[in-house]
Amino acid sequence: MNNSTLNTAKNKNVRKLLQSASSCLLGATAVTGAQAQINDEGWQTDIAVLAYSETDRVSAFEPAIAVKKTFDDESVVGFKLVFDALTGASANGATPSDTPQTFTRPSGKGSYTAANNETPLDDTFRDTRINFTAMYETPLADRMDKVIWGANVSSEHDFISLGGSGTFMRDINQRNTTLSAGFSFEVDTIKPVGGSPIALNEMQVAGPSTRGGDESRTMVEMLLGVTQIIDRNTLMQFNYGLAVSNGYHTDPYKIVSVVDDNGGLIPANGLNGTYLYESRPDARTKHSVFSKVKRFVGGDVADISYRYMWDDWGVASSTVDMHYRFNMSRGWYLEPHVRYYSQQAADFYNTSITTTQADAIVAAGDNLTADYRLGEMAATTLGLKLGFLTPGGNKSSVRIEYYNQTSTASNVIGSQSSQDLVPDVDAVIMQFNYSF
Amino acid sequence: MKIVVLTMLLGSALISGCSSLGVKPWERDILARDDMALENASMDSAFDDHIYFSKEASSGGKGFGGGGCGCN
Numbered sequence: 396m397n398n399s400t401l402n403t404a405k406n407k408n409v410r411k412l413l414q415s416a417s418s419c420l421l422g423a424t425a426v427t428g429a430q431a432q433i434n435d436e437g438w439q440t441d442i443a444v445l446a447y448s449e450t451d452r453v454s455a456f457e458p459a460i461a462v463k464k465t466f467d468d469e470s471v472v473g474f475k476l477v478f479d480a481l482t483g484a485s486a487n488g489a490t491p492s493d494t495p496q497t498f499t500r501p502s503g504k505g506s507y508t509a510a511n512n513e514t515p516l517d518d519t520f521r522d523t524r525i526n527f528t529a530m531y532e533t534p535l536a537d538r539m540d541k542v543i544w545g546a547n548v549s550s551e552h553d554f555i556s557l558g559g560s561g562t563f564m565r566d567i568n569q570r571n572t573t574l575s576a577g578f579s580f581e582v583d584t585i586k587p588v589g590g591s592p593i594a595l596n597e598m599q600v601a602g603p604s605t606r607g608g609d610e611s612r613t614m615v616e617m618l619l620g621v622t623q624i625i626d627r628n629t630l631m632q633f634n635y636g637l638a639v640s641n642g643y644h645t646d647p648y649k650i651v652s653v654v655d656d657n658g659g660l661i662p663a664n665g666l667n668g669t670y671l672y673e674s675r676p677d678a679r680t681k682h683s684v685f686s687k688v689k690r691f692v693g694g695d696v697a698d699i700s701y702r703y704m705w706d707d708w709g710v711a712s713s714t715v716d717m718h719y720r721f722n723m724s725r726g727w728y729l730e731p732h733v734r735y736y737s738q739q740a741a742d743f744y745n746t747s748i749t750t751t752q753a754d755a756i757v758a759a760g761d762n763l764t765a766d767y768r769l770g771e772m773a774a775t776t777l778g779l780k781l782g783f784l785t786p787g788g789n790k791s792s793v794r795i796e797y798y799n800q801t802s803t804a805s806n807v808i809g810s811q812s813s814q815d816l817v818p819d820v821d822a823v824i825m826q827f828n829y830s831f
Numbered sequence: 832m833k834i835v836v837l838t839m840l841l842g843s844a845l846i847s848g849c850s851s852l853g854v855k856p857w858e859r860d861i862l863a864r865d866d867m868a869l870e871n872a873s874m875d876s877a878f879d880d881h882i883y884f885s886k887e888a889s890s891g892g893k894g895f896g897g898g899g900c901g902c903n
Contacts, residue, residue: 443874447882457881459874477877560895571853579895616895622869624853627861632869636891685892689867696866702892712889720866728866738888769888780875794875800886824882828874 438464441830449822453483453520463530471532479524484516488649488765489670490747491515491814492660496668499601501648502589506601514818517648524551539566545579555584562618575620585610587647594674595757598650600665612642628691636683644675651765652747658809661750671753673764675743681706696720709742710769725784732778732796741769746804746816767817771803778824789831796824 440462447455457480463473487498489509496509500519509515526549534541540563547558562577585591590606620634653669655661660668687700698718705711713736720730743762745752756763778796785791802817854862865871870893880890890896 441874443878445878457878459877461874568853569856577895616891618891618895624862626852627854627858630862630867630869632893634893636896638891638896681889681891681896683889683892683896687869687893689869691861691864691867696864700893702889704889704892708888710888712887714889714892722866736883736887736889741888768886772887774887780872792872798882798886820886824878826875826878828872 438462443826443828445826447822447824449820453481453485456480469534473530475528477526481522483520484518485520486767487515487517488651489515490652490811490816494660497666499598503601503604522551553586553588557582571624573622577618579616581614583612585643591647592672594645595671597664598670610643612640614638614640630689632687634685638681641678644679645673646766649673649766651763653750653753654747654808656749656809658811674762675764676762679706679708694722710738712738728782730780734776736774738772740771740805744769745806747808749808767802772800774800792828794826798822798824
């Protein structure tokens with residue numbers, strides 16, 4: 396065996412290692428016994444850089460690095476570090492109007508203005524995030540079972556998250572079926588800029604106002620999975636997930652417009668409109684079912700998945716995700732990607748409300764949001780990825796994707812019908828990967 | 832609770848039904864390919880999960896849905 400053959404063989408092993416461990420890094424993705432057990436002495440490194448850019452809104456730059464090592468006893472250790480830099484403007488929830496609107500910044504120390512007929516965007520959106528993940532996978536006595544442990548720390552200037560997970564996996568039916576059961580927990584601390592606003596209070600003109608302190612939230616999740624080899628060319632996965640969270644779920648930077656019966660602004664509190672800070676329930680229970688089919692088709696690979704998610708906020712969503720990998724010569728491939736997502740609105744979503752509705756909601760202490768992410772929405776992603784081997788034989792790829800969100804307003808009042816209340820959001824995603 | 836019971840029943844049915852499916856150890860050549868791994872682009876998936884978690888009201892499904900992110 397010459398050097399180049401040895402290198403190729405090593406690169407192949409290294410690539411398989413990377414798949415296995417980085418899958419685990421990301422959570423409980425079931426891996427079937429069909430995948431080869433690989434031993435390797437070295438550390439495998441995977442780097443990636445992502446650029447995300449919305450038209451006129453948020454931009455993000457995210458470099459990431461993952462390393463892992465598989466030991467002779469088939470145990471695997473992996474670490475991943477992600478850095479996130481976000482800048483730009485984010486919709487604050489208020490509706491556009493035919494007259495300019497002024498809003499107080501979250502800090503309470505200044506204001507920003509939305510021109511007439513323009514979606515109000517908070518241009519102070521700026522954040523950096525560091526996320527560190529560690530995983531340890533260990534086979535149990537008969538090597539038909541294994542356990543994957545994970546730990547996660549994430550920090551932003553107004554948010555800290557600590558989490559852990561454990562997933563048990565068992566191969567049965569001559570390793571044709573893999574069962575998995577995983578649990579995770581997460582503890583989040585939210586430290587809103589300027590303090591947490593009092594839910595359903597009216598926004599005041601810039602200056603001192605009554606605010607709360609830090610907030611917290613906990614989440615416990617369970618994930619049950621079955622992965623089945625169907626035949627020599629086909630794999631199938633089925634998961635059920637349950638997530639229960641308690642604590643502060645409100646977005647402290649989102650508000651809701653209160654307008655008169657004709658859809659006009661109501662000047663108040665030194666501002667030329669009336670805006671309530673949003674309020675979300677202090678608990679959420681989410682369920683999801685997920686199924687994936689992977690099939691080898693004459694040298695190419697089709698990957699199709701479907702997820703249905705529903706919760707006790709009234710949100711229900713469907714997601715279809717399809718990849719088709721055209722394998723070409725010398726390790727090159729081309730992979731188109733299509734994703735379609737649709738969701739129905741949370742029960743407490745209103746694009747805006749009248750004073751009568753506001754009075755009733757405030758009196759009852761009900762929940763209220765105008766965050767379009769909790770409204771009725773459809774989203775489409777179209778992408779293309781090109782994979783190739785570097786002259787040194789290492790795996791590399793680039794991808795570009797286009798993402799579009801189209802939302803539907805609810806509770807449209809009077810003259811608001813002439814406004815584009817929830818305009819489309821368009822984003823371009825570009826990513827580069829390199830493994831060595 | 833009904834959903835959990837229903838899922839367990841469905842899961843049991845799947846498992847018993849699955850016992851007749853599968854391949855022999857020497858028929859795993861294609862399934863062992865890199866591109867046939869259930870998750871063969873984990874960096875892409877992690878980035879995507881984070882984007883969609885930040886922009887939509889849903890998360891999780893194929894893995895845990897917690898995001899370690901203040902964006903939603």
